[in-house]
Amino acid sequence: MKAAIFSEPISPQTTRIVYIDLLRIVACMAVIMLHVSADNWYSLDPASFNWQVLNAYDSIARFCVPVFFMISGTFFLNPDRKLPLKVLYKKNILRIVVAYLFWSLLYAVKEYLISGEVLALPDAIIFILVTTAESHYHLWFLPVLTGLYIITPLLRQLTGKPEVEKYFLILFFIFGISLPTLLLFELPYTWILQTVVVMEVVTGYAGYFVLGRYLYTHGVSKRFRLTAYALGVLGILACIVVSAVYSLQAHEPVAKLYENNLLTTFFPAAAIFLFFKYCVSGWRWVIRHQRLIQSLSSCTFGAYLIHDFFLSALYNAGVHSLAFNTIAAVPLVTLAIFILSMGSAWLIRRIPVIHRYIT
Numbered sequence: 317m318k319a320a321i322f323s324e325p326i327s328p329q330t331t332r333i334v335y336i337d338l339l340r341i342v343a344c345m346a347v348i349m350l351h352v353s354a355d356n357w358y359s360l361d362p363a364s365f366n367w368q369v370l371n372a373y374d375s376i377a378r379f380c381v382p383v384f385f386m387i388s389g390t391f392f393l394n395p396d397r398k399l400p401l402k403v404l405y406k407k408n409i410l411r412i413v414v415a416y417l418f419w420s421l422l423y424a425v426k427e428y429l430i431s432g433e434v435l436a437l438p439d440a441i442i443f444i445l446v447t448t449a450e451s452h453y454h455l456w457f458l459p460v461l462t463g464l465y466i467i468t469p470l471l472r473q474l475t476g477k478p479e480v481e482k483y484f485l486i487l488f489f490i491f492g493i494s495l496p497t498l499l500l501f502e503l504p505y506t507w508i509l510q511t512v513v514v515m516e517v518v519t520g521y522a523g524y525f526v527l528g529r530y531l532y533t534h535g536v537s538k539r540f541r542l543t544a545y546a547l548g549v550l551g552i553l554a555c556i557v558v559s560a561v562y563s564l565q566a567h568e569p570v571a572k573l574y575e576n577n578l579l580t581t582f583f584p585a586a587a588i589f590l591f592f593k594y595c596v597s598g599w600r601w602v603i604r605h606q607r608l609i610q611s612l613s614s615c616t617f618g619a620y621l622i623h624d625f626f627l628s629a630l631y632n633a634g635v636h637s638l639a640f641n642t643i644a645a646v647p648l649v650t651l652a653i654f655i656l657s658m659g660s661a662w663l664i665r666r667i668p669v670i671h672r673y674i675t
Contacts, residue, residue: 334606335597337613339589340387344616346380348623348657349373349650351454355627356637362563362570369642371563374574375555381457381576382585385464385521386528392468393529395475399468409465414673416451416458419621423452426625454624464525471526481530488523489582495519497579500572519577524585531589541590548587555580611662618661618675619654626656 353374360367391397424447428440435443464471474480496519536544555573558580562570573580601609630636630649637646665671 332606332610334601334609335592335599336387336390337609338596339383339592340613340616341609342588342592343380343383343387344619345650345654346377346383347454347620348627348653349646350377350380351624351627352637352646352650352653353377355631358569360569362560362566362568366638366642367563367569368560370637370646371559372556373646375552375559375580378552378555378574378576378581379585379588382521382524382581383589384457385461385524386531386585386589388461388464389471389525389528390532392465393472393475393525395472399472401469404465404468409462411673412458412462412465415621415675416455416462417448418674419455420448420451423455423624424448426628452624455621460521464521467522468525471522474526475529475533478534481526484526485523485530488519488526492519492523492577493579493582496575496577500578521576523577527586528589531586531593536590541594544583544587544590547583549584551580551583551587612658615658615661615665615675618664618671619657621675622660622664623653623657626653626660 350373353370357367357370357374360370362368362371392399421444424444427447428444431443433443474484558573559570562572575581630653635649635652637649639645639649661675664675
């Protein structure tokens with residue numbers, strides 16, 4: 317049973333949900349694009365054309381993390397799926413913890429090797445252990461996912477109860493999305509909003525977890541979908557424009573609207589999820605293409621974990637977002653890293669037993 321945030325395991329008797337597999341693949345590519353864009357984002361003048369291009373790509377890709385949690389929620393919060401605590405901890409949580417420790421250690425060893433430091437064995441071990449404990453920047457979601465798994469039995473009590481789900485999502489939208497967005501800006505009387513009691517369980521990623529299951533289960537009208545699509549586009553545009561304006565005013569890059577729990581990320585994530593559910597789901601695939609999509613989807617977890625090795629290697633080789641025309645460089649470098657990462661994940665998945673814990 318793989319990490320459901322990337323590759324939800326489905327038994328041979330269960331029909332694959334092709335549009336979910338495709339959404340997972342697209343979200344994985346978006347993560348890589350985000351990191352490719354971010355590599356030179358902080359080093360450029362916001363007034364430069366290249367920075368503006370990177371800002372646009374970064375803003376477009378921001379939907380990826382919320383979508384991953386929404387995908388995970390569609391499966392883990394399925395009331396028809398039996399999920400006893402023993403299975404949850406022994407399979408899901410244990411494997412996420414093992415993957416986190418393994419890849420944190422691997423990246424720590426890489427950091428030591430490229431540091432150029434020659435330390436005595438005890439000092440080298442200490443360096444690696446400390447760096448492992450600090451982990452690598454892109455592995456942050458694994459502890460968050462572990463936390464979501466731990467509270468999954470509680471969140472599952474909401475599923476199948478539409479009114480309770482709606483109430484939870486309203487609280488999430490108000491306290492977890494809208495309030496943090498408003499507090500970013502120096503608006504009149506925002507100090508009053510800061511005194512509002514914030515409920516942690518509905519302000520974190522649990523909201524996306526529940527939202528994914530809700531949108532997957534419940535139908536919405538065409539008018540609602542069109543509104544969601546429009547808000548999604550506006551969210552991306554707002555992220556691009558506001559980030560550019562604030563950065564130009566500050567004369568340095570300002571990631572004001574880049575957080576995951578803001579309106580500028582929430583709306584695009586919800587819109588993309590709905591687009592795949594209502595539009596992409598209507599696409600028809602022959603069996604061999606379905607199997608290819610399933611195979612790619614099953615490699616996304618490993619691809620995410622390993623992609624930064626290729627990102628840094630290519631960057632050091634001069635292959636990055638500024639290597640040539642930035643508009644073309646970002647998607648092309650993203651594609652190259654995606655292919656290398658997916659290929660590596662596919663090879664690792666050929667290793668018996670071990671692959672279950674690290675990809």
